[in-house]
Amino acid sequence: MADKITFSLEDEEFFGPKGSFGIPKFDSSLEGGIPRGFFVIAIVETGSGAELFGKQFVSPAEEPDNTLYVSTSETGAQIFSIFDKYGWPKDIGVRTMGEEYNQRVLNKELQASRFRLEGFTMPDIQKLAQTRFVDDEAEDFLTELTNEIMSLGHYFRAVIDSMDFFFNREDPSRVLAMMRMMQAHTQMNRGLLLCTVSDSTVTKAMEQELEMLADMVLKFEVHRMGNEFDTRMVIRKFRNSPENLAIISFKVTAEEGITPETVQRII
Amino acid sequence: MLPSTSYTRDRCVTGVHGLDEILRGGIPYGSTVLVAGTCGSGKTTLGMEFLVRGSMTGEACAHFTATEPSVKLLENIRQYPFFDMQLVDTGLINVFDMDVLYSWLGLTKATFELEDVHALIKAITDIVNTIGVTRLVIDSVTTLCYKIKSEQLIRDFLFTLGKKLSTLGCTTILIAEITSATQNAHWSSFGVEEAICDGIVVMGDAERMGHLIRFLQVVKMRGSGHSRAKYALELTPLGVMLTPMLKWGSVGDKSAQWGL
Numbered sequence: 001m002a003d004k005i006t007f008s009l010e011d012e013e014f015f016g017p018k019g020s021f022g023i024p025k026f027d028s029s030l031e032g033g034i035p036r037g038f039f040v041i042a043i044v045e046t047g048s049g050a051e052l053f054g055k056q057f058v059s060p061a062e063e064p065d066n067t068l069y070v071s072t073s074e075t076g077a078q079i080f081s082i083f084d085k086y087g088w089p090k091d092i093g094v095r096t097m098g099e100e101y102n103q104r105v106l107n108k109e110l111q112a113s114r115f116r117l118e119g120f121t122m123p124d125i126q127k128l129a130q131t132r133f134v135d136d137e138a139e140d141f142l143t144e145l146t147n148e149i150m151s152l153g154h155y156f157r158a159v160i161d162s163m164d165f166f167f168n169r170e171d172p173s174r175v176l177a178m179m180r181m182m183q184a185h186t187q188m189n190r191g192l193l194l195c196t197v198s199d200s201t202v203t204k205a206m207e208q209e210l211e212m213l214a215d216m217v218l219k220f221e222v223h224r225m226g227n228e229f230d231t232r233m234v235i236r237k238f239r240n241s242p243e244n245l246a247i248i249s250f251k252v253t254a255e256e257g258i259t260p261e262t263v264q265r266i267i
Numbered sequence: 268m269l270p271s272t273s274y275t276r277d278r279c280v281t282g283v284h285g286l287d288e289i290l291r292g293g294i295p296y297g298s299t300v301l302v303a304g305t306c307g308s309g310k311t312t313l314g315m316e317f318l319v320r321g322s323m324t325g326e327a328c329a330h331f332t333a334t335e336p337s338v339k340l341l342e343n344i345r346q347y348p349f350f351d352m353q354l355v356d357t358g359l360i361n362v363f364d365m366d367v368l369y370s371w372l373g374l375t376k377a378t379f380e381l382e383d384v385h386a387l388i389k390a391i392t393d394i395v396n397t398i399g400v401t402r403l404v405i406d407s408v409t410t411l412c413y414k415i416k417s418e419q420l421i422r423d424f425l426f427t428l429g430k431k432l433s434t435l436g437c438t439t440i441l442i443a444e445i446t447s448a449t450q451n452a453h454w455s456s457f458g459v460e461e462a463i464c465d466g467i468v469v470m471g472d473a474e475r476m477g478h479l480i481r482f483l484q485v486v487k488m489r490g491s492g493h494s495r496a497k498y499a500l501e502l503t504p505l506g507v508m509l510t511p512m513l514k515w516g517s518v519g520d521k522s523a524q525w526g527l
């Protein structure tokens with residue numbers, strides 16, 4: 001059984017029982033924000049603004065070195081350009097697993113294809129004859145990710161955008177097992193963890209599993225209304241506070257990023 | 268006496284003490300020879316000495332090791348005074364780890380399909396062609412073939428590889444591990460290697476007067492006459508030494524089975 005974690009009074013006062021979404025209007029419509037220790041799943045439709053929401057979620061960065069943003073599709077430069085645009089802190093931890101995958105896996109596969117198609121050159125052969133060990137340990141990005149989240153301390157804040165990368169490459173039950181570990185770590189350390197997943201990536205059964213696991217489930221939707229798009233966030237689950245379930249229409253502004261326009265309670 | 272106009276094939280002089288006499292001058296150039304032996308019978312040492320002797324006359328040599336890491340192989344072999352690490356450092360003997368080659372080719376699956384086998388053949392022949400390798404050892408073909416699914420694919424692999432290496436003028440030794448060198452007539456693990464190779468050399472242990480003696484016997488060598496007798500094999504600091512085994516003193520019927 002894990003040791004009971006004790007939190008200092010100073011930390012409890014500083015962080016408080018709730019953390020900000022990074023969007024003040026959301027915080028006020030949800031009675032001050034999101035309870036510490038919540039594991040949040042965002043099920044997203046393409047183009048619904050969830051990537052921006054993820055970045056905004058880490059922007060409060062109460063402790064920058066205890067704040068982590070993991071992207072599986074964007075480059076570091078792309079992420080920081082958005083942080084620059086909105087004036088969000090850039091001294092947080094950012095990990096670009098998509099870039100790492102390209103470097104560590106795809107480049108090797110490309111090189112292997114070149115060797116297979118074009119053969120070895122003399123320098124290749126000389127290097128091959130001098131290489132005594134296989135350096136490519138099996139790449140396990142899921143374990144790396146889990147370890148990275150588990151290494152975050154009390155009151156951490158983290159976003160993983162998106163879990164699609166892992167669901168598409170790994171056994172879904174293994175991904176789910178790792179998510180359970182991350183959820184437990186978040187709960188015990190009063191952290192805030194947001195994981196995004198596309199609605200088209202997981203099966204209905206898996207989606208239900210994720211909803212059961214999460215403390216809060218957000219659904220990001222986008223609808224076409226004539227010549228415009230209507231983007232909404234549906235709060236489908238809010239553990240122990242069903243009164244907070246709501247449909248929130250939002251727009252993206254150049255000043256504030258994601259900004260709620262209307263809030264409709266689900267009764 | 269043979270007529271003076273008779274044609275004789277050029278030989279790859281192995282340089283291994285006694286072996287060239289058994290082979291009437293050496294292995295016909297471009298042949299693929301299966302050296303099948305039990306564990307500890309001296310196959311790896313024989314294969315390495317074959318390369319050392321060639322490299323000492325300026326031939327480019329290659330050794331593909333699948334059974335043990337090259338670091339271990341070199342550490343073991345450098346204990347023999349006949350081996351000079353300079354031959355590796357100067358690139359006359361090129362030692363390749365099969366695991367590294369698999370990794371470079373993206374062959375990470377547990378078993379190889381047809382396209383993987385073709386990639387492997389292409390890689391080996393590429394290396395032979397680019398460096399101009401004239402002596403090649405694969406140690407062991409048994410370990411390598413364990414990764415190939417079907418007997419037909421093993422046959423294709425060995426046949427195509429042997430043909431291509433022969434075209435490139437490379438004399439090849441394929442080392443094979445067998446469990447017994449005397450109990451039956453199989454000199455390979457998969458039963459196909461022996462039919463495809465140009466030559467078969469068997470190595471094992473024979474009991475004589477209460478002693479276990481290593482022996483070597485050439486069973487087949489296409490394009491060359493050769494002795495079919497068993498020869499005692501000694502691993503000396505100067506390399507492998509082969510001497511005729513005496514007929515007396517053999518144990519049981521096994522020696523008769525092997526024509527002694």
